[in-house]
Amino acid sequence: MMSKKTIASLAAFALAVYAVVPLAIAASGRLDFYYTLTSVALLSIASAGVWLTFYIGRINIGQGAYALMGGYASALLVTQLGLGFWWTLPLAGAFCALVAVLIGLPILRLRGVYFAMVTLVLTEVTRLTALALPFTNGAKGITSIPLPGALTILGITVIPDFSTLENPKLAFYFMAVTMMMLAYALVWRIVNSRLGHLCRSLQQNEELASSIGVNTAYLRVLAYAISSFMGGIAGASFVAISQSLYPSSFQVADSVNFMLNCFLGGLGYVFGPMLGTLLLYFGWDLLFATGRFQLLIYSSLMIVLMLVLPNGVLSLLERKGARA
Amino acid sequence: MSNILEVREVSKRFGGLTAVNKVSFNVKQGEILSVIGPNGAGKSTLFKLISSFLPTSSGEVWFKGERINNLAPHVVARKGVVRTFQETTIFRSMTVRENIIVAHHLRSRASLLGFFLGSRLAAEDEASFAASADGIVDFLGLGAIRNELASNLPQGHLRALGMAIGLATQPAVLLLDEPFAGMNHDETMQMVRLVKRLRDERGVTVLLVEHDMPAVMKISDRIVVINFGEKIAEGTPSEIQNNAKVIEAYLGSEDAAIGM
Numbered sequence: 001m002m003s004k005k006t007i008a009s010l011a012a013f014a015l016a017v018y019a020v021v022p023l024a025i026a027a028s029g030r031l032d033f034y035y036t037l038t039s040v041a042l043l044s045i046a047s048a049g050v051w052l053t054f055y056i057g058r059i060n061i062g063q064g065a066y067a068l069m070g071g072y073a074s075a076l077l078v079t080q081l082g083l084g085f086w087w088t089l090p091l092a093g094a095f096c097a098l099v100a101v102l103i104g105l106p107i108l109r110l111r112g113v114y115f116a117m118v119t120l121v122l123t124e125v126t127r128l129t130a131l132a133l134p135f136t137n138g139a140k141g142i143t144s145i146p147l148p149g150a151l152t153i154l155g156i157t158v159i160p161d162f163s164t165l166e167n168p169k170l171a172f173y174f175m176a177v178t179m180m181m182l183a184y185a186l187v188w189r190i191v192n193s194r195l196g197h198l199c200r201s202l203q204q205n206e207e208l209a210s211s212i213g214v215n216t217a218y219l220r221v222l223a224y225a226i227s228s229f230m231g232g233i234a235g236a237s238f239v240a241i242s243q244s245l246y247p248s249s250f251q252v253a254d255s256v257n258f259m260l261n262c263f264l265g266g267l268g269y270v271f272g273p274m275l276g277t278l279l280l281y282f283g284w285d286l287l288f289a290t291g292r293f294q295l296l297i298y299s300s301l302m303i304v305l306m307l308v309l310p311n312g313v314l315s316l317l318e319r320k321g322a323r324a
Numbered sequence: 325m326s327n328i329l330e331v332r333e334v335s336k337r338f339g340g341l342t343a344v345n346k347v348s349f350n351v352k353q354g355e356i357l358s359v360i361g362p363n364g365a366g367k368s369t370l371f372k373l374i375s376s377f378l379p380t381s382s383g384e385v386w387f388k389g390e391r392i393n394n395l396a397p398h399v400v401a402r403k404g405v406v407r408t409f410q411e412t413t414i415f416r417s418m419t420v421r422e423n424i425i426v427a428h429h430l431r432s433r434a435s436l437l438g439f440f441l442g443s444r445l446a447a448e449d450e451a452s453f454a455a456s457a458d459g460i461v462d463f464l465g466l467g468a469i470r471n472e473l474a475s476n477l478p479q480g481h482l483r484a485l486g487m488a489i490g491l492a493t494q495p496a497v498l499l500l501d502e503p504f505a506g507m508n509h510d511e512t513m514q515m516v517r518l519v520k521r522l523r524d525e526r527g528v529t530v531l532l533v534e535h536d537m538p539a540v541m542k543i544s545d546r547i548v549v550i551n552f553g554e555k556i557a558e559g560t561p562s563e564i565q566n567n568a569k570v571i572e573a574y575l576g577s578e579d580a581a582i583g584m
Binding site for chain 2: 189190193194195197198200201204205207208210211212213214215216217222
């Protein structure tokens with residue numbers, strides 16, 4: 001059950017993302033921050049998925065594959081079948097979850113670096129598949145995807161048509177942070193329920209977990225499917241914002257970044273990947289001014305951070321707490 | 325007493341090597357049966373075959389009228405045959421109590437979705453797991469360390485925790501993998517008493533694999549001896565002590581002198 005402290009921090013967080021941030025952006029006039037923060041929110045959803053696979057003891061460098069699959073699923077459903085974006089969003093997630101079950105059944109038997117390598121290859125295979133399939137339009141990709149239309153349920157317009165809005169950027173921002181909060185609420189609930197305890201047992205010792213009757217194969221596939229669902233809806237949302245999609249939209253580098261977000265924030269903390277995504281995204285942007293040294297400084301900083309804070313940035317809180 | 329577990333002509337071949345060769349024996353309800361043998365005799369392999377952590381090459385293992393070999397390990401555990409591991413196999417970054425609570429998985433009445441949604445059945449389950457875990461903690465005398473992180477425990481406590489994890493599943497048969505390995509005399513005697521209490525107070529049938537002879541002689545109702553993958557003797561401790569084949573198998577290794 002949620003404690004008062006949890007509810008208070010949740011309310012403070014909601015206030016910050018729904019009111020303080022938009023007001024601050026409006027006051028500063030830096031409207032480009034909407035796009036930046038929307039990206040951070042969506043990327044952090046995909047990262048939360050990766051974090052969940054870490055939670056069952058698997059290093060997942062393949063989330064880019066599911067972001068791409070989710071993107072194509074949504075884009076094709078919208079452009080080919082004329083489905084509304086809001087309906088394609090859960091469908092894209094479900095499609096990714098289904099693919100994850102099929103792929104996961106064989107590959108989740110692998111552990112450690114072997115699983116990591118296969119997932120890395122998966123990202124590249126997905127990109128090549130998108131290039132080769134007859135209906136994905138190859139390297140030219142899918143462009144001119146319409147903005148999300150209105151979502152009407154039982155005659156009531158729940159979400160207005162984005163193209164009629166004065167400021168679709170703000171709408172996308174609200175959509176992304178709402179999805180992010182839902183995604184993290186989902187992960188938080190999983191981690192704090194018996195499902196999460198079983199995932200931890202799996203992470204720490206699979207043989208012992210099966211000896212106490214845990215169906216390890218089922219649990220692994222379940223966690224991986226939820227993880228991929230998140231990758232899928234993040235990818236689909238990105239496509240709706242950029243209104244275009246190419247096989248190169250999500251690549252190996254993106255998959256690696258999703259994983260790094262988890263490391264940076266802290267694998268032991270549900271909200272680690274959210275903070276990690278924010279730091280990594282802004283860190284990279286801030287270093288833009290350093291020109292050709294950008295990557296060098298960025299990667300050096302990452303190495304130092306991992307050496308100094310192997311348990312992620314959020315472990316700082318715990319140190320402080322231990323001293324106090 | 326009826327047979328609860330039947331091992332029928334079980335064999336295991338790794339390539340050309342036969343690690344276990346047509347071994348048969350029965351475990352009776354409520355007894356403590358030990359499988360012993362010199363190093364490399366195939367004890368560990370046999371243990372894994374019975375708990376289905378390895379598939380058999382031929383032969384069958386039956387539990388209460390059901391074949392249980394070559395099933396997924398979690399299915400065997402669900403039926404009531406649960407194994408323990410040697411020392412370090414615990415959930416390291418959980419506390420002692422958390423280790424035991426999570427091991428109650430088999431007794432969940434709520435589904436995973438129920439736990440996720442926080443259903444009433446799930447809440448009842450959690451409460452009963454916690455109560456049962458505290459009972460096991462007391463039974464094994466782990467009260468003082470119940471909130472210790474498992475990774476910080478000394479070896480003796482780790483072994484007890486491993487047993488606690490096995491007990492939490494409420495097994496009909498508990499398979500103990502070398503419960504006395506690496507223990508000194510006092511620790512061994514404590515463990516002997518504990519295993520007996522397990523059977524006497526909790527009604528668990530115990531099958532253990534071990535090479536600590538004195539402990540095995542003290543603890544067992546019956547003993548099965550294997551050597552080079554084959555059963556060479558079966559009987560009560562006193563029968564085994566005087567069995568010529570067994571003495572021969574152990575000749576040459578002084579520390580294995582029988583019946584101290």
